[in-house]
Amino acid sequence: MFWDEELETISQNKLKELQLKRLRDTIGRVYFNVPFYHKKFKEINIKPDDIKSVDDISKLPFTTRQDILDNYPTGLLAVSRDEMVRVHTSSGTTGKPKAIFFTKNDIDRAADLIARCLVMTGMRKNDVLQNMMTYGLFTGALVMHYGAEKVGILIVPAGPGNTERQILLMKDFKTTALHITPSYALYLAEYIKSKGIDPTKDLYLKRAYLGAEPxxxxxxxxxxxxxxIDVYNSYGLSEMNGPGVAFECEYKEGMHTWEDNFVVEVIDPDTGEVLPDGQKGELVFTTLQREGMPLIRYRTRDISRIIPERCPCGRTHRRIERIFGRSDDMFIVKGVNIFPQQIENVLMSIKGVAMNYQIVLESLDNMIVRVEIAKDLFDGNVMHLVNLQNRITEELRKEILVKPKVELLEPGTLPVSEGKAKRVIDNRTL
Amino acid sequence: MAQLRQISIFAENKPGKIEKITKVLADGGINILAISISSSGDFGVIKFIVDKPDEAKDLLIKNGFTVSLNEVLAIELVDKPGDLHRVAVALLRCGINIENAHVFVVNERAQSYLIVEVEDVDEAKKKLANEELRFY
Structure with missing residues (x-):
């Protein structure tokens, strides 16, 4: 089923036409209304009329996270601040956040894309979505909320935490879907297990949407x-509305990127060159429909690739592969690039390991992976634990090519996350 | 007589662990009859023989410890030279692989047991049936 069948299944040719029309319109607006872009375009002597095809986008300059910070708070607005109805921020690790403004139409369009995603993954009017994301400056909870409302779904705006109450709400309101961070989902799973609740019998869940952390x-x-339940991968970032930029359909093989709203490119992060479909590189997005704060060729620092093949679901919007890693999360040990997800992948595949873990970076050459052992698999035999420790070390070494020190911890030792989990602790003084 | 059972507790190698565990047992009125520790360096397993194993297990779990209660083989030792050797010969003859062992003294030195951890207690007992060994 489709939310907007005409646009979701639009032919590739028509999509290109639509993209070009909207791209030229966007470029015109930023060129004349945003001094930052006007100056940037002038510097390389580009005028809106020079963009004659979507591919000409590669002539345009990039927008970086630093550009958004430098223009904080309102420097990148393309219409008057008075037209804005909402601001979201994305937490920066240092100093100021990135501020993203939305007009009324921008909110409506973001909600419309979420509605496509929800209907695409089977949600209907009679579904109940328990939104366990933090309502606030962060885009996740609110953008999802507006989208779900558009479909007519009953929303339980629970926010994160207070697990006992979450379970009560899930039972009493017969929640069919969760919007939740993966770390909290894992915690909730263990909590439910410890209370003797059988989620397949005692709850009504059918699907979950994970977000906010890799x-x-x-x-x-x-x-x-x-x-x-079914869990659908999705992709989003505050700079591009938040959630709903790209979403998996029922086939769960890559995420459809809503190309009538965004131009997606994959570039070589070092040279900035556009890479052909299928090649892995940094995702770059251009907004095509945004009024308040259009962004041209925004560098996401997320690594993925475009899947050009047609999807059996009938949607024509090209898919991107699940994010291989966010280049911000990547760290380097012994000269090797490592993404936290690689470590998580290994840990989650080993029996005897609980769901909480932490990566501690001690120096350029040393990392510690701290894992909690699974309570119910402890049999009192120290050799079995030593074997487990060795197995984890070896499996990690095979995956990341660096031998970490593995520490086995008692269950419950590591901090429990009910929101965004902090998995990597950096103790290096560089 | 019921099979002797031993409590094992997973512990990271940190000061104060045994203090915490023994406090839980002391507060619960559990009498500790024997203790042994097997360590791998970073972490270890602390093992107790106690008078009320089920109660002790529940108490420790309630206090957040990672606990396992397992059957062990308890072979009576006589307080005289050569007796441990006698038992060792029997174990070897019957092909019993010892995963861990320690001695549990019951009554001054007059009566003690060699606590032997094996993969399968029942099978080990069957193998040892014809040996002149006395079990707990």
Missing amino acids: YSEETRRKIEDIFG
């Missing part, structure tokens, strides 16, 4: 198995 394919499968 997670591995193993984690997705684990959550699907424990709750007996």
